[in-house]
Amino acid sequence: PFPKQVRLVEVGARDGLQNEPNPVATETKLELIDRLGAAGVNYIEAASFVSPKWVPQMGDAREVMTGIQRREGITYAALTPNLKGLEGALETGVQEVAVFGAASESFTKKNINCTIAESLERFAPVIEKARDAGIPVRGYVSTVLGCPYEGDIAPEKVAEVSKTLFEMGCYEISLGDTIGVGTPLKAKRMLEVVSRDIPIDKLAAHFHDTYGQALANLYAVLEEGISIIDSSVAGLGGCPYAKGASGNVASEDVVYLLHGLGIQTGIDLQKLAETGHWITQSIQRPNRSKVGTALMTK
Ligand code: HMG
Ligand code: MG
Numbered sequence: 001p002f003p004k005q006v007r008l009v010e011v012g013a014r015d016g017l018q019n020e021p022n023p024v025a026t027e028t029k030l031e032l033i034d035r036l037g038a039a040g041v042n043y044i045e046a047a048s049f050v051s052p053k054w055v056p057q058m059g060d061a062r063e064v065m066t067g068i069q070r071r072e073g074i075t076y077a078a079l080t081p082n083l084k085g086l087e088g089a090l091e092t093g094v095q096e097v098a099v100f101g102a103a104s105e106s107f108t109k110k111n112i113n114c115t116i117a118e119s120l121e122r123f124a125p126v127i128e129k130a131r132d133a134g135i136p137v138r139g140y141v142s143t144v145l146g147c148p149y150e151g152d153i154a155p156e157k158v159a160e161v162s163k164t165l166f167e168m169g170c171y172e173i174s175l176g177d178t179i180g181v182g183t184p185l186k187a188k189r190m191l192e193v194v195s196r197d198i199p200i201d202k203l204a205a206h207f208h209d210t211y212g213q214a215l216a217n218l219y220a221v222l223e224e225g226i227s228i229i230d231s232s233v234a235g236l237g238g239c240p241y242a243k244g245a246s247g248n249v250a251s252e253d254v255v256y257l258l259h260g261l262g263i264q265t266g267i268d269l270q271k272l273a274e275t276g277h278w279i280t281q282s283i284q285r286p287n288r289s290k291v292g293t294a295l296m297t298k
Contacts, residue, residue: 016236049085065092106149139170145182180210184220204228214249234276235288250289
């Protein structure tokens with residue numbers, strides 16, 4: 001049976017913009033965050049406290065986090081891969097943070113420059129310090145349905161990393177199909193293994209849409225009881241230098257699917273579509289939401 005309600009985690013301002021090669025003004029990011037809030041999104045991943053040498057686009061994390069006109073009832077979160085990141089985030093009054101690991105050694109090395117074991121060692125003090133500050137920590141696991149360097153990833157490996165992060169104190173684990181290669185049966189099988197260790201209501205689906213499978217995969221995991229979905233307005237994201245790469249599943253498409261299934265989100269789809277239209281015009285990117293495009297050309 002489908003869940004009655006789904007919580008959307010909007011990652012457009014972070015995942016959606018982090019690979020954007022042209023600088024996006026802090027003001028534009030802040031307006032995006034504000035518009036998303038006005039559309040009824042209640043969880044917004046707003047920034048990433050990572051090395052600006054690695055991800056220049058997130059270099060204004062502090063300005064973004066302190067510039068937000070906070071709305072009641074909305075959680076504004078940030079990524080914090082290490083203590084330096086967490087300390088920066090805490091200074092801005094962040095409400096939640098996230099650490100990010102992966103089920104693939106090669107991807108972990110490329111993304112955060114260490115082994116899986118080292119990454120978990122690094123996250124331990126981050127989780128501890130966040131807990132002392134009363135800040136919940138989300139845990140990401142990337143490459144759950146495939147890795148750009150290693151290909152197939154065993155569900156058991158995904159389960160192992162997820163379980164470790166969960167036991168270390170992450171309140172929720174977001175399962176990332178980082179390169180969007182998954183298909184529905186594969187997604188179900190992976191989830192079946194991971195949910196042996198972690199309650200399904202503590203798992204989120206974070207699917208990129210590179211191969212156009214994200215909505216189908218989401219439908220498959222909704223059937224298994226997933227009730228937290230990460231998505232990006234207008235399907236923002238993806239590396240413009242990697243041929244064919246694309247961003248997260250589009251929030252508008254997810255909301256349309258969910259509402260069609262009678263599942264509540266609390267989101268105003270029209271306002272969300274307008275936000276997707278506005279941001280893609282602002283940064284001159286195509287709108288990768290089919291629903292958003294349809295609604296805006298009606
Ligand atoms: P490193 O080079 O191994 O770390 O980077 P280091 O500790 O040796 O530090 C090197 C330099 O970075 C130093 O500066 C540090 O101060 C600085 P220098 O002395 O050379 O001038 N530094 C920092 N600066 C600002 N904020 C920090 C920070 N930490 C160190 N927090 C590190 C390790 C993790 C920092 C680096 O690899 C990094 O920043 N990686 C970024 C990875 C990233 O942002 N990836 C994208 C997000 S993950 C994702 O998109 C997947 C997800 O969406 C799920 C999915 O789709 O699967 C979540
Ligand atoms: Mg992602």
